[in-house]
Amino acid sequence: xxxxxxxxxxxxxxxxxxxxxxxxxxxxxxxxxxxxxxxxxxxxxxxxxxxxxxxxxxxxxxxxxxxxxxxxxxxxxxxxxxxxxxxxxxxxxxxxxxxxxxxxxxxxxxxxxxxxxxxxxxxxxxxxxxxxxxxxxxxxxxxxxxxxxxxxxxxxxxxxxxxxxxx
Numbered sequence: 001x002x003x004x005x006x007x008x009x010x011x012x013x014x015x016x017x018x019x020x021x022x023x024x025x026x027x028x029x030x031x032x033x034x035x036x037x038x039x040x041x042x043x044x045x046x047x048x049x050x051x052x053x054x055x056x057x058x059x060x061x062x063x064x065x066x067x068x069x070x071x072x073x074x075x076x077x078x079x080x081x082x083x084x085x086x087x088x089x090x091x092x093x094x095x096x097x098x099x100x101x102x103x104x105x106x107x108x109x110x111x112x113x114x115x116x117x118x119x120x121x122x123x124x125x126x127x128x129x130x131x132x133x134x135x136x137x138x139x140x141x142x143x144x145x146x147x148x149x150x151x152x153x154x155x156x157x158x159x160x161x162x163x164x165x166x167x
Contacts, residue, residue, distance in 0.1 A: 001047055002090060002101065005029050005083035006102055010075035017075050019083060020061045024124075027063065030055055032085040035036045037066075039081025047084060098152060100129075107158045108133045108142065111150060116140060116167040131159070140167065 021029035036047040044080040055064040069075050093099055100122045108116040108131065117135030122144065129144040142148060142163055151160040 001038070001084035002087050002099075003082045003084050004032055005041075005062075007037065007039070007078045007081040007083065008061065009079045010034075010072045011058070013072045015069040015075045016063050016065050016066075017078055018058065018061055018063055019055075026061075029083070032089050035066075036084045036086075037078060037081045038084060039078055054143050057092070077138070095148075098154075102154060103144075103152070103159070105157070106152075106154075107140065109158060109160055110163055110165060111160055116142075116161070116163065116165060119159065 004023050005019050005021045008020050010016065011018045017093045019029070021027070021030050032116075033052065034049050035052055036049050051067040053065040053067055055062050069078070093102075103119050104121060106119050108119060115135070117133045117138075117140070120132045120134045120139070120165065121143070123130050123132060131140075131142045131149075132142050133140045133142055140163075142161055148161055148163060150162055151157060151158075153159075161167070
């Protein structure tokens with residue numbers, strides 16, 4: 001399951017949910033089906049497939065109605081639940097594009113062979129994405145842009161970067 005959003009809480013009294021999209025662009029959330037929710041809503045501890053009846057833009061997120069959630073109390077139980085979709089519904093990334101989940105855990109090395117650590121996560125800075133790389137001693141933020149990230153080899157599990165190890 002690939003996490004594509006999060007339930008922020010209930011919306012109104014008729015069981016609608018407020019959902020934040022983790023997709024880029026955010027509107028991709030609307031296109032992916034089937035949805036699965038992971039949380040303790042309704043007493044379910046694992047992933048549970050749900051049927052989205054309706055979804056509408058709302059502020060910076062979305063509001064949606066799902067089958068079986070008819071009132072505010074039922075919707076409130078899903079607060080904090082993750083929204084996931086099967087990996088198979090995602091389109092393949094384009095050339096020189098990557099899903100963040102595919103980069104997390106990769107080793108990061110300089111062209112000169114210095115090991116900088118592993119990708120712990122990524123962050124969107126507004127200007128560009130940045131790799132959060134951690135080794136035993138420190139954490140580095142390395143811009144994930146063409147002049148810096150020279151090569152991504154998913155098969156070998158390595159990202160080669162043009163980066164000063166002292167930074």
